[in-house]
Amino acid sequence: MSEQEIKKDNTEVEAKEEKKEEQTKDAEKAKETEAKVEKEADVDENGLSKAPFKNLHVIVVTSGKGGVGKTTSSAAIATGIARKGHKTAVLDFDVGLRNLDLIMGCERRVVYDFINVIQGEAKLNQALIKDRHVDNLYVLPASQTKDKDALTLKGVEAVFRELDDMNFEYVVCDSPAGIEAGALMALYFADEAIVTTNPEVSSVRDSDRIIGILNAKSRRSELEMEPVAAKLLLTRYVPSRVKKAEMLSVEDVQELLTIPLLGVIPESADVLKASNSGNPIILDEASDAGKAYEDAVERLLGKEVPLRFTTEKKGLFGKIFKK
Numbered sequence: 334m335s336e337q338e339i340k341k342d343n344t345e346v347e348a349k350e351e352k353k354e355e356q357t358k359d360a361e362k363a364k365e366t367e368a369k370v371e372k373e374a375d376v377d378e379n380g381l382s383k384a385p386f387k388n389l390h391v392i393v394v395t396s397g398k399g400g401v402g403k404t405t406s407s408a409a410i411a412t413g414i415a416r417k418g419h420k421t422a423v424l425d426f427d428v429g430l431r432n433l434d435l436i437m438g439c440e441r442r443v444v445y446d447f448i449n450v451i452q453g454e455a456k457l458n459q460a461l462i463k464d465r466h467v468d469n470l471y472v473l474p475a476s477q478t479k480d481k482d483a484l485t486l487k488g489v490e491a492v493f494r495e496l497d498d499m500n501f502e503y504v505v506c507d508s509p510a511g512i513e514a515g516a517l518m519a520l521y522f523a524d525e526a527i528v529t530t531n532p533e534v535s536s537v538r539d540s541d542r543i544i545g546i547l548n549a550k551s552r553r554s555e556l557e558m559e560p561v562a563a564k565l566l567l568t569r570y571v572p573s574r575v576k577k578a579e580m581l582s583v584e585d586v587q588e589l590l591t592i593p594l595l596g597v598i599p600e601s602a603d604v605l606k607a608s609n610s611g612n613p614i615i616l617d618e619a620s621d622a623g624k625a626y627e628d629a630v631e632r633l634l635g636k637e638v639p640l641r642f643t644t645e646k647k648g649l650f651g652k653i654f655k656k
């Protein structure tokens with residue numbers, strides 16, 4: 334082979350290699366762009382991942398109006414779900430007011446709280462308090478003193494992702510009253526909402542506003558997924574007052590709110606006794622309110638259970654002269 338021929342040969346080989354290199358570079362670039370597009374598609378405009386949780390089912394206990402029984406219901410329902418064998422966490426979103434730990438009877442064991450976790454001052458498993466009544470249940474208390482803005486959607490999402498990785502099946506979010514930031518934060522990731530309502534007009538009106546928000550401002554609505562499953566929990570029900578038209582009836586409230594009924598909890602002095610002693614009312618098996626919460630949990634988990642405690646209890650006179 335002449336020197337010229339060898340040179341020509343070498344240039345051809347070099348050109349081929351260069352072309353090959355270029356092709357691999359192009360392919361790599363295309364791959365990178367593809368991954369970037371995919372990554373962007375996985376994240377919404379708030380930087381929150383669109384990926385679904387593996388096992389975690391998010392339930393918010395919400396109401397709009399204050400003082401209707403959200404914390405009482407969160408404690409009872411989370412305890413009931415855990416008692417059925419599901420790994421459950423109950424989270425207090427009421428920054429500044431911290432009530433859930435009292436009702437769950439773990440206030441003396443609070444060291445770290447939800448905001449400590451979000452701000453990286455504590456690990457989630459340091460802040461979660463194992464419930465003393467039932468297995469599979471953990472409480473994440475709210476912060477009593479810190480600034481409300483410390484609760485962020487990104488922070489909440491990170492906590493939920495970690496709970497999901499820890500194989501939690503349910504997280505029950507106890508919402509603060511109102512329709513401001515804290516309440517919106519509590520409902521944003523919900524798959525299911527327990528709309529807690531008292532049988533009176535102002536409570537029903539505020540519940541209706543919350544249902545509107547669930548349909549417009551939740552993650553499910555933003556991602557155009559199936560809407561949040563909103564269910565009605567009617568609390569502090571007094572059949573004798575309904576009969577005297579002093580309270581709205583179950584039917585009245587259902588007609589106004591048009592969401593499926595999860596349960597009716599009667600007014601009962603046992604509820605205050607239970608919260609004062611730090612034992613969720615569902616553990617009081619002799620109490621009608623406890624039994625009604627147990628029924629609600631059964632329904633939440635898909636069982637059909639008839640309604641109880643919605644009609645007036647017959648006194649001795651009524652029992653003797655039963656019509």
Ligand SMILES: Nc1ncnc2c1ncn2[C@@H]1O[C@H](COP(=O)(O)OP(=O)(O)OP(=O)(O)O)[C@@H](O)[C@H]1O
Nearest residue numbers: 399400401402403404405510569599600601604605
């Ligand atoms: N079924 C019931 N019978 C009698 N009292 C009840 C019942 N449910 C709740 N209560 C009482 O109503 C009051 C408010 O309950 P709770 O704190 O659960 O409401 P909340 O909606 O969480 O209030 P907030 O909006 O302030 O967070 C408490 O004193 C509680 O004991």
Ligand SMILES: [Mg+2]
Nearest residue numbers: 403404427432
């Ligand atoms: Mg509360």
